[in-house]
Amino acid sequence: MSTAERTFKHVNYLWDEQKAQELEGDEVALLIYRSNILGADLRITNYGGGNTSCKTTEVDPLTKEETEVMWVKGSGGDIGTLKRSGLAGLYVEKLHSLKNVYRGLEFEDEMVGLFNHCIYDLDSKAPSIDTPLHAFLPFKHIDHLHPDAAIAIAASKDGEKITEELFEGQIAWVPWQRPGFDLALQLEKALNENPGIRGIMLGGHGLFTWGDTAYECYINSLEVIDKASEYLEQNYGKDRPVFGGQKIESLAPEQRQEQASIIAPVLRGLASGYNRMVGHFTDDERVLQFANSHDLEKLAPLGTSCPDHFLRTKIRPLVLDFPADVDLSKADEIKEKLDKDFEEYRAYYKKYYEDHKRDNSPAMRDPNPVVIIWPGVGMFSYAKNKQTARVASEFYINAINVMRGAEAVSEYVALPLQEAFDIEYWLLEEAKLQRMPKEQPLSRKVALVTGGAGGIGKAIADKLASEGACVFITDINQERLDGAVATYSKDVGGGAVMDVTKGDDIIKAYKAAALKFGGVDIIVNCAGLAISKPIEQTSEQDWDLLQDILVKGQFAVSKAGVETLRAQNLGGDIINIASKNALVSGPNNVGYGTAKAAQVHMSRLLAAELGKDKIRVNVVNPDAVIEGSKIWEGEWAKGRAKAYGITVEELPAFYAKRTILNEIIGVDDIANGVFAFVGGHLSKCTGNILNVDGGVAAAFVR
Template identity: 55%
Template structure:
């Protein structure tokens, strides 16, 4: 397989006309967003930028030099001005007097808030001294794959001198912190003609006198590294090709089958969400002869292994003899061996004050012939972990192609992974939401109730796959929900739940997109009304198809996947008051809804030993946002009740015991309750949300 080509070379996107209207802080933001928009320049959340700006001191009114630097957390591609910390530069230099040496450098982080300018609440990053002490106005710290490839070779210093001919300096590996800031200051001062510095095994620092100069210097250095590697990488890469990739459909099918099984095995203490990628870059690596030895070396750049763990898990799979059952049979032993190896790494490297060992399960899973899976506590983190491992692949490709790739020494890797400052950051993270890590499939997802349910589940931390027969409305729902919950957490697939093949495709998509399924909300529906003698077989069959067969197909597919995962699960059938109370002129609808309720009870019986709960929510007269009530059903119910169509909502409201309208959000609350652990001891139950209807009281 040939080297995957970039779609286009890295080129400057700087717009002089736009930049001319900006202040120095705005230019820093502009530069940062441009740099962060290209993953070849820096990875998501990685790298940082700074500018030293003269500003009026709010206390004295005098001009003072202020360091604007990306604050803790955040991403350069999407950062806003409030994402930057601001600190008095003279106070940062004064901190040098407080420094007690490398053994005590972590305490310096506690001094940074004392240098805050203008009460800025944005916490300063551990990288602040790295920017403060370089005596240049504008500084970029990036993690470009091409430069890290040079930095992660056994002879990175010699290669730096050869490729950049004195334009860049070089510093040996050192953990980011105060001491590294002093090293950067010393080298950049001693060699004032440098345009930047490569940090061994880590990344790149570059600078300029203006924001534009810094930006274009950064791009020029990265482009130079890319071009040199391209011209000098020995072929074939990764030792050459050992396996052929399976066809795309077979890769996706294998991943979709494996992901729920794997997810169940690694989610015993915390639900995990998955991501699948099979780009050319990934396939070139997983199909290569050097896959196993290179994977065992681990990653180099700290940003890489903090997201991916130091080593991936290589699935024992031969694409020339695709035997899924053999892979499944060997997973437990292979995962246990990985966990034991990780625990041994912890025991070898732990310090007296190290935090307790963390989850020992792998994050990255490499499958010859298929691609890469990544699992994490949320979908975005799983996706980003995969992106980081692609960065690591690119680094190994370049480093091994021109020299010898060197992973970060094990103790150094441990000291960053279990850094007390990193642990403190983890401890400050908010408590997970009640449905964090759960995967929900919502049928009838484009309707009013479906969208309200999806929004409620998303707000509680779940990922949601919506399916509906109406593709246009489904895309509108997706767009609306993604604005609230983020595009990572919402997916859609058009499907007809009366089709066995399409229902299977829905759950395959759930597995492929998120890793499996935990919650099924069966909500697809229709409504019909006609006297018995006028009810056609077509109307009868359509009700049975959608409200009985469709619910059967969806619950069966969900049941099978939940059984594979061995994590339990919850199904909620959105039925109707009419499933309990007969209504004149709606025999087809009422009968199908009654069957739906009874199906839920049957599934509850079989699901209980597996921890799969099944419950029913019975709405009544949910008119707002309803596609059913926008159609013939409204006219039919108006005729049946001898009222005008415009009076239907008031009629049903006034008919209820509480004299209140039932809204989609009311149904969503009930669905959420039954889906969540709050109803963990409820199965086979029926919850009426109808504002009170004595005839529908359950018996």
């Protein structure tokens, strides 16, 4: 087949012939390439959804004879980021031989363990439940995808009829059935009964397509998806307005962001009743079209159809039923209403569990909603980390697209609740959850670090991120901030320009953090500067600048942060980066030392006041952090060197020699000090000072 560039209306053609030629002769490499470009387009398949395969001829290491091997995406992978290490390589003949021991639908789960006896490649990823679905189809290259357009047809009341007519018999139909060995047999049967077809539609679930080469398979998938997409496009609004038409109007974009930023921490706190969650917000137009429609009330309670969707989003969302422009300053009234909404959702979920549980079902999981829709504003999602929350949001948008398409061409049909429950609480799914790696100490936490774009602040942010936290850094310099934020992935880092002496900047930063991550758990006041002068050279301007940035800045950032922490009702940490100079009377240091002493005592006062809210306030006191620290650039270093009668170059060794441990202190040492307070082992400590200075006797607190 010619690989001249093709044009598609509803999907992206990403095949690069030069790249493919470089991989020619390596079918597994071509499989990975095909998978990656398919996964790059969310209209083709959702994150982590679907699977791809190819079959090759290999030499059996035991018999030295040629044998057919299938390479298929392993359990828990994502085709968009698939690598060879994410594949399972299995003997095709052995997979077929499993038919001889299959005992029927009620013994489905035991077959998964037998897949391991069919492994050819000893470095294989664990085979997924979909393995036999690929094995029992004879084609060299196979795609199993979850395109919204195909699922919209598959999840419609007239899906089978539409599939037959639209594809003129070239796509067979297999009714909904939970993925597993028997479904693989049904695919094989459908192919045998419909020779010459180009694919199979799985009712309520997704699409299987294939080809003799990686390219033919890729083109087949794109053509089928594009055709389904065009069919939907021609029917949107044809017989009735999309989703029954608009019921309410959205707020203006800036108003949506404002309302969302205020309510996000409150929702996060409520969604974290079982376990702390990280948030995501979107006001995507597709979300608003659904949220603002007449059909929202009808469709949202039905739940999603594709298993991949509801495993990420729960079977249905929570829909808030107060006006988009409600006055959120009436915090008590809003909180009371939200408390009731969440209580009702938890009661619904508990009933769903009790009504459908089996004798061997795992214990009920977190009953709080994952997806929360606020008509006129947008959609929030909450999960164990930012990536999972974002992906849950993307999956629900997939579900919206499916409902939109199904309603345009027929009538949307969700999975029966018992079927949904049996997948959500599938013992194999539970086993997969139990195999998940242990969470990092700061997983589920969000840290806001002022002065976080360089020096000590950046080292602190890096340390907290490395321990699992999402980090939101602020800095006064946009260019420096952008460079620092770019060192993190989009699901780990964010930031905002903030001058700690400007109240509006501080409020905007917290709102931005709420939109990005749902709220804040750890506040690190690190923004600062240093001025070293004798009293006769210390001007009122010097004094005021130090007081404004170090003292007033710490106060203002902490005050705004407490508002967010209280809204979440999850407790939290405030860590203030002060200095050894808060405790030691050094020369030529009256302005800086006084400000640092004020920071320390403010911390004590806040610790005493905020304990009732489970908000811990502690201090890390650095000393002589020269290497990598911004405050040592320029006049401060010169001033300290002059005070001690040495050169700037001699400062590191000078400071090390005066410590008990004779150690030079670096930015990472301060970051480790911060982590000591927030990492979990000191969760019952507040009002403390941790000196990270190599040991300076004059700075001993007691």
